[in-house]
Amino acid sequence: MGEGSFLDILVLAVIAGFLILRLRSVLGRRTGTEQRRPNPLAQPPARPEARAPDNVVSMPERPRAAGNGEAGPASGLTQIKIADRSFSEGSFLGGARGAFKMIVEAFARGDTATLRPLLSDELYDEFSAAIRERLAAGHTLDETVEAVDRAEIVEARLDGRTAFVTVRFASRQRSVLRDGEGKVVEGNPDQSVEVTDVWTFARNTRATDPNWALVETRESH
Secondary structure, three states: OOHHHHHHHHHHHHHHHHHHHHHHHHHOOOOOOOOOOOOOOOOOOOOOOOOOOOOOOOOOOOOOOOOOOOOOHHHHHHHHHHHOOOOOHHHHHHHHHHHHHHHHHHHHHOOHHHHHHHEOHHHHHHHHHHHHHHHHOOOEEEEEEEEEEEEEEEEEEEEOOEEEEEEEEEEEEEEEEEOOOOOEEEEOOOOOEEEEEEEEEEEEOOOOOOOOEEEEEEEOO
């Protein structure tokens, strides 16, 4: 291997390491020593009654809790910034974009190790159950986020010490569910579709754990 090739590999490794550290600094990670998160949602999970559109394989959804008194983005973000002076909308959205792609594709692969630090305890249990059901049925899910065209904060609030930030993602995805024989059950392997998802992230602003966890997902119809 020539000296030039070695230097190229070294530069790429440094860039990759920087990007990983940047994502972790925004969304944080669990060390295994922090306290168990309180349940930020009052009502139990419910499964959606229908899938839409037909060529999109939906992820498990946790519906919005009724009567949570959410404020608009501007006032809510101001409250969060007062409680957590390190909060930056731009940095948060950058990390949220990366987390969106990671979570969607990890769910499709059944990669619970990747999902664990990015989800709340309750949502992780729901995702894990859906993955187990898929495996038990002998199905495989191929899903790729080709692009996140837009990510915008649509809701923000501070509930006690916990900050909640809701982001609307507009993305293009290619998704197909196959049975044990490789036949397509749902989706179209030759077509990407536009999907709008609304995800809510939460974090205890007083905790030393810097992690923002995904606590709610739903599709925008």
